[in-house]
Amino acid sequence: MPTRFAHFWIKIAGAALLAMLACPLIILIGVSLNPGVEQLFPPSGLSLRWYFNLANRDGFVAATRLTLLLALWSALASVVIATLAGIAIVRYRFPGRDLVLTLLLSPLIVPQVVVGMAFLITLSAMGIFSSVLTLAILHVVITLPFATRVVVAALSGASIRLEEAARSLGATPAKAFLLVTLPLVRSGVIAAAVFAFVVSFENFTASQFLVWDRTTLPVELYTYVQTENDPTAAAISSLIVLSAIAFVVAFNGFISRHMFGSGSRK
Amino acid sequence: MTPITRQIPRHPNVWPMTLLLPAAIVIGFFFYTLSVMVHFSVRPNIGPGQVGDGLTLENYTNFLGSTFYLGYLGRSLWISAYCTAITAVLGYVIAYAMHRSSPRVRLIAGAILIVQFFTAYVIRTYAVMLVIGKNGILSKALLAIGAIEQPLTLLFSEVGVAIGMVLVSLPFMVFPIFNSLQAIPVNLETAATSLGASRMRTFWEVIFPLTMPGVAAGVVIVYLFELTSYIVPGVLGGGYFDMMANLIYAKAMQSFDYPAAAAAAMVMLVIAAGAIYLLQKAFRLLTPHM
Numbered sequence: 001m002p003t004r005f006a007h008f009w010i011k012i013a014g015a016a017l018l019a020m021l022a023c024p025l026i027i028l029i030g031v032s033l034n035p036g037v038e039q040l041f042p043p044s045g046l047s048l049r050w051y052f053n054l055a056n057r058d059g060f061v062a063a064t065r066l067t068l069l070l071a072l073w074s075a076l077a078s079v080v081i082a083t084l085a086g087i088a089i090v091r092y093r094f095p096g097r098d099l100v101l102t103l104l105l106s107p108l109i110v111p112q113v114v115v116g117m118a119f120l121i122t123l124s125a126m127g128i129f130s131s132v133l134t135l136a137i138l139h140v141v142i143t144l145p146f147a148t149r150v151v152v153a154a155l156s157g158a159s160i161r162l163e164e165a166a167r168s169l170g171a172t173p174a175k176a177f178l179l180v181t182l183p184l185v186r187s188g189v190i191a192a193a194v195f196a197f198v199v200s201f202e203n204f205t206a207s208q209f210l211v212w213d214r215t216t217l218p219v220e221l222y223t224y225v226q227t228e229n230d231p232t233a234a235a236i237s238s239l240i241v242l243s244a245i246a247f248v249v250a251f252n253g254f255i256s257r258h259m260f261g262s263g264s265r266k
Numbered sequence: 267m268t269p270i271t272r273q274i275p276r277h278p279n280v281w282p283m284t285l286l287l288p289a290a291i292v293i294g295f296f297f298y299t300l301s302v303m304v305h306f307s308v309r310p311n312i313g314p315g316q317v318g319d320g321l322t323l324e325n326y327t328n329f330l331g332s333t334f335y336l337g338y339l340g341r342s343l344w345i346s347a348y349c350t351a352i353t354a355v356l357g358y359v360i361a362y363a364m365h366r367s368s369p370r371v372r373l374i375a376g377a378i379l380i381v382q383f384f385t386a387y388v389i390r391t392y393a394v395m396l397v398i399g400k401n402g403i404l405s406k407a408l409l410a411i412g413a414i415e416q417p418l419t420l421l422f423s424e425v426g427v428a429i430g431m432v433l434v435s436l437p438f439m440v441f442p443i444f445n446s447l448q449a450i451p452v453n454l455e456t457a458a459t460s461l462g463a464s465r466m467r468t469f470w471e472v473i474f475p476l477t478m479p480g481v482a483a484g485v486v487i488v489y490l491f492e493l494t495s496y497i498v499p500g501v502l503g504g505g506y507f508d509m510m511a512n513l514i515y516a517k518a519m520q521s522f523d524y525p526a527a528a529a530a531a532m533v534m535l536v537i538a539a540g541a542i543y544l545l546q547k548a549f550r551l552l553t554p555h556m
Contacts, residue, residue, distance in 0.1 A: 006465070007366050014363020017356055018378050021436060024393035025385065027403055031396055039396060041403045085289035088282035104289055107296055111494035111538055113511040114531045118299035121306050121524055124315065141296045144289065202386035205496045205511065209518065218388040225392050225501060234396070237389040244384035248377050256376050260441050 025241050032234035039231050050235035060236055063220035066132065067201055070216065074139035075147075075196040079189060081140070082147035087177070090155040101152065108145045115142065116206035123210075130210040138210055142203055143196035150195055150259075154188020155181075191258040307528035314522035325529035335513070335530070339537070342509040345424065346492035349431040353488050354481060356432065357439025361480075364440070365447040379437045387434055391501045394430045395421065398502075422504040430498040435491050439484040446480025447473070475553060482549035486542055493538060510534050 027041045034040055035047035054060055088094075089101050107115065119138050123130060158181055166176035182189075204218035211219050217236075224233045248255060307325055312318040329335045364375045382390065398404050398420040405418040420426040450473060458468040496511035503509075508516075514534065518527035 010359060011363045011367060014360045014367075014375070017360050017436075018375055021382055021433060022378050024390065024397050024433070025381070027396055028389070028393040038401075039399075040401070041396065081288040081292060084285045088285035092282040094282050100286065104293055107293070109490065109539060109542060110300070111490070111511065111531075111534055113494060113496055113514050114303075114535050115296075115299075117514055117518055117527055117531045118296075118303040120518060121528060122299040122302040124524070125302055125306070137295070141292055144292055148289070198384055202388070204386070204388050205494075208515070218386050221386075221388045221392065222497065222500070225388075225395070233392060237392060240389060241381070241385050244381050248380050248384060252373060252377050252380075255380055256373070260376070260380065260445075 028234055028241060029238045032231050032238040034231050034234075037230045039229070039234060050231040051239075053232055054235055054239075057232060059215070059220055059224075060217070060232075063215050063217045064236075066135075066214055067217040070132075070136055070139050071197045071200040073136055074143045074200045075193045077140050078143040078147040078196045079151070079193045081144060082151045082192060083189060085148060086151040086155045089152060091160070101148075104148045105145045107141060108149075112142075112203070112205035116209035119206070120209040130212050132214065135207065135210050135216070138206060139200045139203065142206060143199050146199050147192040147196045150188055150192035151185070154185040154191075157188075158184040187254065187258045191254075194255075195259065303528045303531060306524050307532050309525050311523050311525045315524060317525055325525045326533070328526065329529050329533060338508065338510050338513045339533070341507070342493055342511075343537070343541075345428060345431070345509070346489055346495075349428050349435070349492050350485055350489045352428075353432050353435050353439050353492075354485055357436055357484060357488075358443055358477075358481070360436070360440045361443035361447055364444055379440055382437045387497050388501075390434050391430055391497050394433055395501055398426055398429060421502060422506045424503075424507050426502045427499050427507045430502040431492050431495060434495075434498055435488045438487045438491060442480040442483040442487070443477055444480075446477040450476050478549065478553045482546065482553075485549075486545050489541060489545060490538055493541065494534065 030041045030043050031039045032050055033046050033048070034043040035045040035049060038044070085100075085104060089097055089104075115138070119134070119141075120130075123134055128134065162184070163176045163181050166180045167173065171179065202218060203216075204222060207216050208219050208222075215223070217240075221233055221237065306317060308321050308323065309317040310320060310322045310324060360375070360379075364372050367375065396402055398418065400417045400419070400421060402418075402421075404420075405414075408414045408418065420429065454472055454476075455468055458472045459465065463471065494511055495509065496515065499507050499509045499512055503512075510530070511534070514527050514530045517523050517530060521527075
């Protein structure tokens with residue numbers, strides 16, 4: 001049958017393309033295991049030397065800590081803010097509701113380099129020096145639209161009827177929301193938090209405008225890759241890739257259902 | 267699904283305003299920073315990190331009147347255009363293959379794509395550098411089989427940047443196309459074939475048009491991402507293939523010429539918004555029935 005044949009070749013091509021995407025990350029892990037200073041693949045031997053070297057590199061340790069801190073706080077802040085805004089947008093009718101949603105999502109189309117540049121200029125005009133706080137504010141601005149989009153979609157999908165039933169049985173509006181609707185949209189809220197965390201964690205282009213004495217991990221890595229030539233960067237990158245793989249393997253069902261809108265059909 | 271709304275009888279506008287307040291502060295500050303940038307872009311530059319009084323369009327005329335600066339813009343628009351086209355074709359192949367595979371294979375394919383999403387761009391770009399570099403595996407493999415005689419010089423060239431752009435942005439293309447494929451009712455395909463259409467014709471006249479919204483979404487996301495990319499040209503271009511974002515950063519952080527950087531950033535913002543508008547309009551013309 002000709003179509004079976006065509007599908008066979010498309011599947012081969014698809015598998016080859018996916019392998020092409022996976023390959024660089026596997027090579028990265030291979031390079032990190034080199035015993036020597038050269039970034040060879042296949043590695044000339046097996047050694048964890050560059051992983052132990054990470055502990056001696058204060059830059060990477062401090063940058064990792066700051067990046068995780070920023071990602072956690074901005075994910076938490078943007079999900080709380082997005083949920084409050086989402087309730088207003090989905091549950092209430094007021095003039096300009098669509099416009100409000102458009103405005104909340106508008107930073108998504110602004111290039112990261114423009115966001116970073118605008119922050120830098122504003123802080124300099126206000127006479128404020130870059131600090132962890134200004135970085136945190138920048139990250140909330142960047143992650144909020146992602147969180148808003150996911151939370152609004154989840155809230156739109158949750159029926160108001162159950163909340164109304166709870167209210168007719170005597171629950172206060174806050175209680176009805178917290179005990180009835182919130183559990184219904186919990187997966188959406190968690191998905192929004194994961195999105196926000198990832199977006200903050202990997203942000204480089206805007207953040208680089210606001211780092212001075214302390215850097216975030218992507219900025220530290222970028223600088224390292226530009227200036228140094230040993231497998232240290234491969235070692236820390238491999239740790240992140242392995243964490244990502246572990247996370248995806250552990251939560252694949254949840255991630256594909258609630259974060260990428262696939263895997264649930266058929 | 268349309269949002270379910272209700273009218274709260276008393277104080278109809280107090281609650282939503284209160285709930286929206288935190289978000290309004292964040293987004294308000296964001297728009298404030300943009301307005302400060304617009305303001306800086308029309309001020310004269312009087313030294314590193316300083317701006318003078320008075321209004322001027324000099325920063326814009328300097329940018330738009332210089333072939334050197336316009337070169338960055340043209341280069342960015344051009345490389346993103348053909349890379350987006352390549353990404354769309356490759357992304358469609360992956361999405362279609364996933365669509366036709368068993369749920370188990372689909373889950374593994376999805377996992378590979380999601381791991382990409384969870385791994386920072388800097389890391390993925392660095393990984394591509396290890397592959398296409400002078401001592402990278404691609405160069406060594408081709409040397410070993412005798413396909414080339416000199417080590418590859420893909421790194422620090424347009425081809426290297428293009429390879430990186432396609433690889434880094436491919437996952438963004440696959441998800442919207444895959445979701446639009448999955449949303450097509452199986453009956454439609456059965457109906458087309460039972461009415462005598464060949465499988466090829468069914469694909470081009472039934473399946474493909476129905477996936478256009480997914481393709482459109484992917485193309486808009488990827489074009490915007492590639493047009494404004496900083497990391498890929500920075501790492502894989504190594505200064506030999508700088509794009510708009512690299513120029514803006516250099517103007518601001520190396521020359522400390524804030525007005526020039528602000529003007530370049532404004533040009534980029536307008537171009538990016540214009541590109542999104544035109545792409546969406548083009549896709550709407552292509553699919554009038556949607």
